[in-house]
Amino acid sequence: MFDETATPSQNPDVDVESLSETPSSDEFFLYSRIDGQTTVKELCTRSGLGRDATIEALERLADVGLVEVPGYEPQPSGPDESRSQPVDEEDSADESGDGLDLSYLPTPPESFDFPEDLLDLDVPLGDRKRREVICIHDHLDDLDHFEFFGVGRDADRGEIKRAYFKLSKRFHPDKHFRKELGPYNDMLERIFQQITKAHRILSDPKRRQTYEASLEDAGSEETSGSEHGAGATPMSHDEVESDTAGASDSGTKKRNAAFAQLVRRAKSSARSGDYEETTEHFRKALSLKRDADVALQAAQLLKQTRQHREEALLFARAAIRIDDDHVEARMLLGDVLEEMGRTEEAMAVYREVRQLDKDHRAASRRLDTLTDTSH
Amino acid sequence: METVIGIDLGTTNSCVAVVEAGTPKVIPNKGGYKTTPSIVAVTESGRRLVGQMAKRQAITNAKHTVYASKRLIGRKWGSSAVRHCIETCPYEIVPGPHDDVRVRLRDKEYSLPEISSIILQEMKLVAEEYLEEEPQKAVVTVPAYFTDSQRQATKDAGKIAGLDIIRIINEPTAAALAYGFGEDVDKTVAIYDLGGGTFDISLLDIGSGVFDVLSTAGDTFLGGEDFDARIIEYLAYEFARDHEIDLRKDEMALQRLRDAAEKAKMQLSSVEESEISLPFLFTQDDGEALHLQTTLTREKLEELVADLIQRTIKICDATLQEAGLTNDDIDDVILVGGMTRMPRIQQEVADFFEKSPSKKVHPDEVVGIGAAIQGSALMDEDEDVLLLDVTPHSLGIMVHGGGYEKLIEANSTIPTAESHIFTTVRDNQTSVKIVVLQGESERAEENELLGEFVLSGLRSAPAGEVEIEVEFSISADGIVSVSATDLETGKEQSITVTASSDLTDEEIDRMIQENEDYLMEVKRGEEAEQQRTKIRKMIRNIEKLVQRADSTASGDPELVTQAGERASDVVEQAEENIEDADIEELKAISERLERALEAYKGVLQGT
Secondary structure, eight states: OOOTTOOOEEOTTSOGGGOSSOOOHHHHHHHHHOOSSSOHHHHHHHSSSOHHHHHHHHHHHHHTTSEEOTTOOOOOSSSOGGGTSOOOSOOGGGGSSOOOOOTTSSSOGGGOOOOHHHHHOOSSOOHHHHHHHHHHHHHTTTOOHHHHHTOOTTOOHHHHHHHHHHHHHHHOGGGGTTOOOTHHHHHHHHHHHHHHHHHHHHTSHHHHHHHHHHHHHHHHHHHHTHHHHTTOOOOOOHHHHHHHTTOOSHHHHHHHHHHHHHHHHHHHHHHTTOHHHHHHHHHHHHHHOOOHHHHHHHHHHHHTSGGGHHHHHHHHHHHHHHOTTOHHHHHHHHHHHHHTTOHHHHHHHHHHHHHHOTTOHHHHHHHHHHHHHHO | OOOEEEEEEOSSEEEEEEEETTEEEEOOOTTSOSSEEOOEEEOTTSOEEETHHHHHTTTTTGGGEEOOGGGTTTOOTTSHHHHHHHHHOSSEEEEOTTSOEEEEETTEEEEHHHHHHHHHHHHHHHHHHHHTSOOOEEEEEEOTTOOHHHHHHHHHHHHHTTOEEEEEEEHHHHHHHHHHTTSOOOEEEEEEEEOSSOEEEEEEEEETTEEEEEEEEEETTOSHHHHHHHHHHHHHHHHHHHHOOOGGGSHHHHHHHHHHHHHHHHHTTTOSEEEEEEEEEEEOTTSOEEEEEEEEEHHHHHHHHHHHHHHHHHHHHHHHHHTTOOGGGOOEEEEESGGGGSHHHHHHHHHHHTSOOBOSSOTTTHHHHHHHHHHHHHHOTTOOOEEEOEESSOEEEEEGGGEEEEEEOTTEESSEEEEEEEEOOSTTOOOEEEEEEESSOSBGGGSEEEEEEEEOOOOOOSTTOSEEEEEEEEOTTOOEEEEEEETTTOOEEEEEETTTSSSOHHHHHHHHHHHHHHHHHHHHHHHHHHHHHHHHHHHHHHHHHHHTHHHHOOSOHHHHHHHHHHHHHHHHHHHHHTTTOOHHHHHHHHHHHHHHHHHHHHHHTTO
16 A cells, blocks of 8 residues: 555656556556656546546556555566566567576677677667677687587587577577568578587587597697697598687687677777777787788778878788788778879889789779879 | 468368467368368369369269379479379379479369469468458478479469468478477477378477477378279279279279278278278170179288388388487377378387377377467567478589589578589589589489579689589578589679479469459359349249239239339349349349339339
């Protein structure tokens, strides 16, 4: 029962959309009259519902957590926690399961840097699911099958099966049947393919054995030099080969993950126009891994704004330093130099391009044009 | 949420189901039956009959009654399956324009998707009457071992019938869905599905709402119809021995034999002996009538079909091995399809798996129910059901020397993708032809062709130097796409293998139109018949009034007589035209009669 002199107030933490039972129109009306100053007694007279109906409606509003009434203890009507707990602004339909515990990932969702544009995309997918998809998808290349399934190397058939079912239920494309989810459709498909691939290997004793052996070899080579490394099993299995290539130890793996994340951050900053950030992230990324193409991408992005030509120049040069034969990076460098009015230097760069590729038409054309204008 | 119906489009019978408020339910037809015979007929007057109506007239209209059409759908004209049907079926099977198969009924040739569409339409109608709205979407089941073109042809049937088939699923998988739905099942199960025309075996892992198909195999030409054929052969043989007459040459006798064989087979599932009595089965040239009177025992039947049953058991054995499982790993065996009522089959299956089959599901209804469950699971994200289906056949391309290189193995969970790098085999080869095949044979020609395309513009180089990456993918919908990329130039060619259907888009559009025209005509015909009934009733009323006019009229006798004559004139005119008039004319006649009747009544009462 309420204290009639108590002043109910709206609870801003609870989103009406998140409730499993939408309040009735009477309740909504009453809800709209609650301002934190009007007493229960006054509400009864003003609601137009009559005293009993008003008290009843108020009770329901308080029980679902929409309204707080001093001195009243809400009585949630069921075990459904969403009633009293604020939930993210997501389609409840997506959240049928409890979601996944992804804390075992090297960069779990809590510390993952999500690209805002993907989170803000207007597609029918809940926020939590988005984060799961992005985060898992980003890790696909970095995890071995055991890590991906979140199980130990000693996991038995039952554990593998449970993990397989749990992941499938979350990421099978049928869970979003005929829904247009933009880039998420492809990500889900890729994740699911990786799930079946991992399962195919881990559920087949023979394949699993070969796979485990290849993991151990890769691991021991890294940690203890030639102890087992010399006798590494030839990797006869296609799947095994491609799975282990380039992600042999956890250090490399983590570095790759960090690199990928920094590149993503850099691009996302560029999209939002923050070129200082873009430069910073690219610089950090390249310090982790010297990748000519990424350096070129940085140069291309930065070239778009007048103020950052200098940086574009530096990244283009970096790309050439990493890969001396990089024609594309040279062409970009020439372009930037031209824009800065450094024609002589640009021409030198174009000549270098022609040395690398004597039939390079664009370089020849630029050279002809520049020669004409300089005379 | 939009309702999706589940349709079990069977060889002998079809069944439609729906999930309502979380509960699956089979929808009975107008006759109260939960299954409808998959039979289509065209009468002499050009009317289409479906289901029970078609079955009832099959004896007298054998040549224009199509049954077991599922055995022909998606097949090539030259295939052995088609040749077998041509020999045994009383209806006329003719070649289609794309090396496909058509059925001639009266003066029209029907493609197999059209025949199936007529059945689908009937099932849609059954659902519509129950749901009180027209269902737009359906999940339809096919035998697990159906090939891509058989599946595609089934989808075409849906299009012609005006149904969006949102997914095709395998019959045994559907059965498993029905078996495990709404319960917390954690088991490995075997589904033994012996229906009217096909045999399928599937092994599934079921747990926490996930239905994971481990392995599936079957024979698309082994079913109840073959059991019937054995009985027919036996009866015809006995008859030929006694009378030196081949009954199978006489269409009507053959149809009666077929009915009797099916009936005896069913009876022998519950009794030890069945009387077969077919009086006046054949009339000899001298006018003497011959009768067939015999007894078929369960033992004799079992002897006749022993090898057929053994064939199914062999496939079960191979499938278990393929999945790397033994009898012990199977927790439950589920029997699906009408043929599994046969005690001998139950016994053989129990012996093989070393456990009694589950009695939990109804063999005739379980597949339709499973289809409805999958429909609901696809539309409703909250539905705690996920089907992990597999592709039943391997996929690959033709390689040098007529060989076949598989890229996707049979029983791979879909969606899936695989790629492989191939090289040129000749010096200065500048193009490669990618021939996409489906099947298990090592010889390319023995597999089914799904499609082909050419990747050209390759660099002229010594053999083996140019690399081409071929990628296969199968979407969750089972649609196969293949792409080939020249790794040097990045040039890409690809196809989506949906064109493997035997019908072109134009043909399908035409068939949709023809179907709509037919339905419109039927509707107009029904309307016309209603008008005629109404007209006849009015005519009787007027005639009655005229006869009794003298005794009942209160108005001026002379006027009454005159009015009576006028009304009779209208009646006479109406009677003359009633049969030939179209719907508009009938309406006009009806109006004239109505006015005449009102006027005459008025005069009779003197007002």
